[in-house]
Amino acid sequence: MSNSFGVEIPRIVNEEVFENLCLDLVWKNSKYENSNRNGRRGQRQNGVDIFARERESLNWIGVQCKVKANGAITNNEIKHEIKIALGFNPQLSKLFFYTTAKRDESIQSFIRSEADHHLANRLFDIDILFWNDIEDMLKDEEYTLVHYKYYRDLYTHIEDDGFYFGKLIRLTVGYRIEDTDYELLIGKTFQKGSDSYMNINYWKNVYYIMNFHERTFETFPLPCHESDLEAAFKYRRDRYIITKFINSIPNMDKFIKSTESEFKFILTDQEFQDFLSAYKEE
Incomplete structure (x- = not known):
């Protein structure tokens, strides 16, 4: 069931905070287990910021987080991250891009094309979640605690305000x-x-x-x-x-x-x- 909070959710502009948000979204997703960051900043990450295991298949998925305060994510960026994610160990079954960029049809088309090419060659699948998609997730009841963790200042603090x-x-x-x-x-x-x-x-x-x-x-x-x-x-x-x-x-x-x-x-x-x-x- 969708939970309407009645306010627009501001986009996150800090890269570390956004990565933390993405990790929490993956962690709360009932499809996954063993969710974690991949190393730390400055280390080689092979195109993967967050990894998790699919509960049913036990395959590994990766998430690449991209903050775009004003601009859009580009085809070249995506292609570069896909290429280096091929070196992730163990082999991924799917690579997600989570980005604060707004939904873009041309990028969606490019992602679909790259995914088809990869699957035809028995490589990992590829998908992308734009900020519009992340907003929808945050409004879902399953992610209410994640929403409140990052946006609690938008709401009345019943326990803090003496009500x-x-x-x-x-x-x-x-x-x-x-x-x-x-x-x-x-x-x-x-x-x-x-x-x-x-x-x-x-x-x-x-x-x-x-x-x-x-x-x-x-x-x-x-x-x-x-x-x-x-x-x-x-x-x-x-x-x-x-x-x-x-x-x-x-x-x-x-x-x-x-x-x-x-x-x-x-x-x-x-x-x-x-x-x-x-x-x-x-």
């Missing part, structure tokens, strides 16, 4: 049977760059829960106690159950960011007896 995130859920509770539904928002606020707990900072880096049925709200610590939810839930039994539900979540941050939205928590006989015992003691 919050929340998760809408439907929670069904009860004793022995499901008897009550709640529609809730569970979330967390964030705090960065300050250790102060004065004024508004007091409410940063805390968990909260909103009960839409009763239009009530409360913050809570971990572990949570029944008394922490008094302002959010009218009925004590339900507060007890929801407290147990919250404390049963192994990682609250991961839970809030997860996609599941339907939950239930039913008290066992022993848990209900524990609740009654605590109620009578008070």
Whole structure:
């Protein structure tokens, strides 16, 4: 599924950064394994900046990275890199050109011609990805983490900027049977760059829960106690159950960011007896 980020992706002009980006794209591609750089700058690379093994065939592929800030990649450049890539060990099954140049029909035609010639002579295949193609990859869900790694400054930093995130859920509770539904928002606020707990900072880096049925709200610590939810839930039994539900979540941050939205928590006989015992003691 394509993920539209709503912004144009700027082309990378730094050669080392672009090579890092290409490596990450190859590494995240499920077709490949053993992805790595070929040596380092200044060493002989035989026309290959990045190499990887195809998972199914176990053949090796190579990637040549070309930054073109303004100009276009040329036929002569391509032909030169193809020639020296013939010396790569072991023999490649395919050589890719990843470039920041814009898509060019004449270059595509040249690549196809060279690929046909190579395959006819039982040499490696050849293909090219222009910046337009790389943009499309970065917008794909498979490469979301790569996109964010190189372009995170284009987006709001929820965790860095003191905002919050929340998760809408439907929670069904009860004793022995499901008897009550709640529609809730569970979330967390964030705090960065300050250790102060004065004024508004007091409410940063805390968990909260909103009960839409009763239009009530409360913050809570971990572990949570029944008394922490008094302002959010009218009925004590339900507060007890929801407290147990919250404390049963192994990682609250991961839970809030997860996609599941339907939950239930039913008290066992022993848990209900524990609740009654605590109620009578008070």
